[in-house]
């Protein structure tokens with residue numbers, strides 16, 4: 470649809486320039502230049518996006534290979550544990566978060582961990598510390614950290630049982646489709662079971678703010694078309710109860 474529209478516009482512009490050369494004023498050539506630059510940038514975006522996907526696929530393949538070899542897996546876990554010192558003050562040494570608004574990495578799917586590190590590195594997801602850390606990881610670091618954290622068990626967190634039981638209705642009608650009934654989600658989606666309620670709540674609010682086009686300070690940016698669609702009509706109360714229900718999942 471978009472491409473057809475763009476082609477039509479381009480054709481119209483070409484026709485104007487060819488049929489009415491005299492009318493092809495300075496303004497039109499500026500317009501053509503801007504259009505050309507716009508197209509070039511879009512092409513660069515596509516190339517960049519493809520490179521990101523290719524890198525993720527490549528790292529996932531390495532992860533599969535390492536995970537299917539007992540010795541390699543043990544080495545990766547040991548090296549990941551070593552690197553995890555850098556993460557421990559916020560995410561906990563074993564990936565069970567120490568701060569209310571910081572996510573657990575324990576038990577998380579490797580594909581999701583890699584994806585989010587890439588989003589921080591490219592600035593598509595904003596967090597000052599994570600952005601600077603993610604740009605400095607080597608491929609081996611990413612693989613080892615993903616294998617290490619995904620192998621760690623998730624410890625129970627505190628939640629309000631009353632709020633949690635009220636959150637179940639919406640969860641079971643919508644969220645389960647991608648995150649599964651137990652919040653452990655299929656590979657490719659975020660495992661959300663046992664995340665701290667404060668983090669879940671903040672995250673849902675950020676998606677919703679984006680969906681509603683509300684001012685969302687750039688350093689808080691978190692965009693995802695699926696999650697934006699799902700959260701756009703949630704009330705504050707829905708978000709609060711959902712957050713406690715997600716935290717209660719084991």
Ligand code: HEC
Nearest residue numbers: 555556558559560570571572582585586595596598599614
């Ligand atoms: C100073 C605190 C801090 C340190 C140190 C830190 N992180 Fe984070 N990390 C955060 C916060 C806060 C978030 C959540 C950001 C947000 O809300 O978008 C986060 C998010 C993440 C996420 C996304 C998880 C999800 O569920 O979406 C990954 C992956 C991650 N960090 C990996 C790491 C790794 C690996 C290290 C160590 C090498 C590390 N972080 C060190 C604070 C930290």
Ligand code: HEC
Nearest residue numbers: 572643644646647658659661669672692693695696699711
């Ligand atoms: C159509 C699929 C889909 C549905 C339905 C869905 N999600 Fe998600 N969810 C995703 C995807 C994909 C992501 C990762 C988004 C990203 O990269 O920011 C995600 C991310 C999340 C995160 C962030 C996880 C983290 O570690 O940062 C939370 C929390 C979450 N979803 C909760 C929910 C809740 C609660 C519902 C129901 C109201 C829901 N989701 C419904 C697909 C879905």
